[in-house]
Amino acid sequence: xxxxxxxxxxxxxxxxxxxxxxxxxxxxxxxxxxxxxxxxxxxxxxxxxxxxxxxxxxxxxxxxxxxxxxxxxxxxxxxxxxxxxxxxxxxxxxxxxxxxxxxxxxxxxxxxxxxxxxxxxxxxxxxxxxxxxxxxxxxxxxxxxxxxxxxxxxxxxxxxxxxxxxxxxxxxxxxxxxxxxxxxxxxxxxxxxxxxxxxxxxxxxxxxxxxxxxxxxxxxxxxxxxxxxxxxxxxxxxxxxxxxxxxxxxxxxxxxxxxxxxxxxxxxxxxxxxxx
Amino acid sequence: xxxxxxxxxxxxxxxxxxxxxxxxxxxxxxxxxxxxxxxxxxxxxxxxxxxxxxxxxxxxxxxxxxxxxxxxxxxxxxxxxxxxxxxxxxxxxxxxxxxxxxxxxxxxxxxxxxxxxxxxxxxxxxxxxxxxxxxxxxxxxxxxxxxxxxxxxxxxxxxxxxxxxxxxxxxxxxxxxxxxxxxxxxxxxxxxxxxxxxxxxxxxxxxxxxxxxxxxxxxxxxxxxxxxxxxxxxxxxxxxxxxxxxxxxxxxxxxxxxxxxxxxxxxxxxxxxxxxxxxxxxxxxxxxxxxx
Numbered sequence: 001x002x003x004x005x006x007x008x009x010x011x012x013x014x015x016x017x018x019x020x021x022x023x024x025x026x027x028x029x030x031x032x033x034x035x036x037x038x039x040x041x042x043x044x045x046x047x048x049x050x051x052x053x054x055x056x057x058x059x060x061x062x063x064x065x066x067x068x069x070x071x072x073x074x075x076x077x078x079x080x081x082x083x084x085x086x087x088x089x090x091x092x093x094x095x096x097x098x099x100x101x102x103x104x105x106x107x108x109x110x111x112x113x114x115x116x117x118x119x120x121x122x123x124x125x126x127x128x129x130x131x132x133x134x135x136x137x138x139x140x141x142x143x144x145x146x147x148x149x150x151x152x153x154x155x156x157x158x159x160x161x162x163x164x165x166x167x168x169x170x171x172x173x174x175x176x177x178x179x180x181x182x183x184x185x186x187x188x189x190x191x192x193x194x195x196x197x198x199x200x201x202x203x204x205x206x207x208x209x210x211x212x213x214x215x216x217x218x219x220x221x222x223x224x225x226x227x228x229x230x231x232x233x234x235x236x237x238x239x240x241x242x243x244x245x246x247x248x249x250x251x252x253x254x255x256x257x258x259x260x261x262x263x264x265x266x267x268x269x270x271x272x273x274x275x276x
Numbered sequence: 277x278x279x280x281x282x283x284x285x286x287x288x289x290x291x292x293x294x295x296x297x298x299x300x301x302x303x304x305x306x307x308x309x310x311x312x313x314x315x316x317x318x319x320x321x322x323x324x325x326x327x328x329x330x331x332x333x334x335x336x337x338x339x340x341x342x343x344x345x346x347x348x349x350x351x352x353x354x355x356x357x358x359x360x361x362x363x364x365x366x367x368x369x370x371x372x373x374x375x376x377x378x379x380x381x382x383x384x385x386x387x388x389x390x391x392x393x394x395x396x397x398x399x400x401x402x403x404x405x406x407x408x409x410x411x412x413x414x415x416x417x418x419x420x421x422x423x424x425x426x427x428x429x430x431x432x433x434x435x436x437x438x439x440x441x442x443x444x445x446x447x448x449x450x451x452x453x454x455x456x457x458x459x460x461x462x463x464x465x466x467x468x469x470x471x472x473x474x475x476x477x478x479x480x481x482x483x484x485x486x487x488x489x490x491x492x493x494x495x496x497x498x499x500x501x502x503x504x505x506x507x508x509x510x511x512x513x514x515x516x517x518x519x520x521x522x523x524x525x526x527x528x529x530x531x532x533x534x535x536x537x538x539x540x541x542x543x544x545x546x547x548x549x550x551x552x553x554x555x556x557x558x559x560x561x562x563x564x565x566x567x568x
């Protein structure tokens with residue numbers, strides 16, 4: 001490729017940096033406000049750097065507003081959803097990729113259908129189901145469904161399985177291994193990249209889930225972080241320093257996971273064109 | 277492909293259960309509910325087409341529809357354009373490529389509630405940095421999400437949605453740009469194409485299928501948007517009618533007013549509108565999307 005002129009290269013960088021700054025300002029402002037002394041956020045012109053730095057804002061939100069509890073709830077729900085989703089999607093995708101059976105194409109069609117159907121339509125009957133089981137104000141409505149797989153994850157893993165050599169299956173099968181054994185002895189170890197991509201997707205969508213906790217959890221002790229943050233302003237009389245500290249606590253775990261796993265994540269999107 | 281059909285059935289069984297319990301049953305039950313009056317506690321009462329007539333003649337519904345259309349018309353083209361520019365600039369030999377990509381992607385993974393809270397603070401009438409910036413530029417402050425004009429409120433929220441979603445569209449378009457071969461670019465350069473011509477005649481036609489898909493996905497996501505409005509509109513029970521969007525209206529009717537029948541009818545109405553919009557985009561597709 002020809003080297004573009006130096007001037008052009010500068011303009012490219014200028015636009016890219018400007019875009020990055022716009023993306024990052026809200027994060028900077030969140031962290032900065034979260035460390036301000038109460039009252040210092042309400043000055044004009046705004047102080048961009050907190051002085052003094054009040055780490056105690058975090059302590060207040062963590063202990064007094066009980067974000068420690070919300071964090072534990074979020075971790076619990078997210079980890080279980082993650083395990084359920086990855087395991088069930090792997091099993092179902094394996095079934096679809098390696099076996100021919102009646103109704104197989106119908107399942108693919110139904111998978112597409114579930115992605116098209118807006119949650120607003122299924123929301124009320126689903127609520128009714130959990131209410132009938134007496135599962136309101138428990139974590140069951142958030143967790144159990146993920147053990148039955150999801151269209152996005154099944155699709156992602158199915159696409160991946162199709163790239164793996166089929167001869168492995170045939171050879172092992174002829175040697176007398178049963179399909180379960182072939183699944184976890186041969187194909188699971190080979191699928192680590194795709195499984196981790198799905199794990200990251202599931203982690204992020206489970207951690208960020210707001211609608212379902214909002215519908216199913218009334219008791220404050222059961223709140224997950226997004227829900228706790230949504231109602232935090234009522235607890236702290238709209239204190240922006242504390243709300244922003246709560247926001248940092250909510251964002252941080254997902255940010256860390258993303259930084260470590262961004263390669264999987266971005267590749268996963270690029271290969272399927274969807275997110276969870 | 278193996279012949280042992282029952283194995284395939286065993287492995288896919290979890291998802292079959294998911295389909296029956298959480299999609300087919302809710303789908304049918306919800307359709308039934310649109311013809312009933314139901315408060316979740318007493319048995320549903322058949323009311324015929326009453327719910328449908330009621331929401332179609334309700335001014336709030338049309339206001340909410342106007343808002344979500346306006347929201348989509350702002351959000352979809354702007355986000356796509358923004359994502360296309362960033363992807364085009366990133367798709368060349370530059371230093372720090374993956375760092376830029378990561379930064380643009382940060383808002384995508386940020387929980388909506390947190391992102392929304394930050395923007396509410398940025399939009400704050402008296403102490404927000406945005407109004408302070410306007411004042412520095414000798415412009416009069418704007419009330420943003422607290423404004424009395426619906427188009428400012430919805431527009432401000434659309435901006436936040438672009439911030440949140442542009443990185444995602446960018447990654448998709450960037451993936452589409454991988455299909456552009458160096459030979460093709462070289463050949464075009466030999467013929468004297470450069471800069472804008474290169475972009476318009478080579479890059480754009482080749483990524484057009486991906487851009488099209490990105491636009492379809494963002495349109496659907498705009499109509500499905502719930503979290504962003506939940507956070508940005510403030511107290512759901514007190515949102516002014518002029519600022520409502522359909523999903524908030526449905527949520528409010530269902531889980532705050534316990535009008536399950538009416539809410540279901542509205543959800544179906546919205547679903548048909550999304551379907552019609554997608555089909556319309558499909559029609560327009562042939563005009564500009566280029567397939568090999």
